[in-house]
Amino acid sequence: MIAIGSDHGGFHLKQEIMRHLADKGIEFHDYGTYSEESCDYPDFGEAVGRAVASGECERGIVICGTGIGISLAANKVRGVRAALCGDCFSAEMCRRHNDANVLALGERVVGPGLALKIVDIFLETGFDGGRHSRRVAKLMDIEERN
Numbered sequence: 001m002i003a004i005g006s007d008h009g010g011f012h013l014k015q016e017i018m019r020h021l022a023d024k025g026i027e028f029h030d031y032g033t034y035s036e037e038s039c040d041y042p043d044f045g046e047a048v049g050r051a052v053a054s055g056e057c058e059r060g061i062v063i064c065g066t067g068i069g070i071s072l073a074a075n076k077v078r079g080v081r082a083a084l085c086g087d088c089f090s091a092e093m094c095r096r097h098n099d100a101n102v103l104a105l106g107e108r109v110v111g112p113g114l115a116l117k118i119v120d121i122f123l124e125t126g127f128d129g130g131r132h133s134r135r136v137a138k139l140m141d142i143e144e145r146n
């Protein structure tokens with residue numbers, strides 16, 4: 001199950017991504033926003049982050065205008081590793097090296113074609129483990145100590 005959420009700045013791209021996931025038979029839960037009305041990205045970044053951190057959803061996708069605000073919000077949830085990606089290489093490497101569990105996208109930054117490609121790579125790529133496990137463990141330890 002994929003958790004997905006956006007503010008108004010990411011609303012249209014969210015609709016496209018949900019259509020894409022549905023076409024591929026990938027289950028998702030939409031945590032809002034549900035209209036184009038202006039709203040606050042932290043609410044949706046937190047909701048998706050909590051769904052992933054609790055184990056309710058395997059991965060998350062968050063979208064706002066730039067992807068920055070909503071990625072910051074998701075990353076405030078303990079256990080979340082949200083990666084803002086604007087290219088395919090970053091989408092691959094955030095999974096392989098950082099074991100990112102939330103993908104952040106900026107609707108005003110990437111076109112829909114590229115965004116869907118980034119989503120596919122993010123969902124299809126596994127974590128490399130090995131030396132990267134130690135680094136990810138250190139990342140999570142920062143949360144414990146602060």
Ligand code: RB5
Nearest residue numbers: 009064065066068069070
């Ligand atoms: C909303 O106008 C915009 O600030 C928001 O979508 C996002 O880009 C914030 O980081």
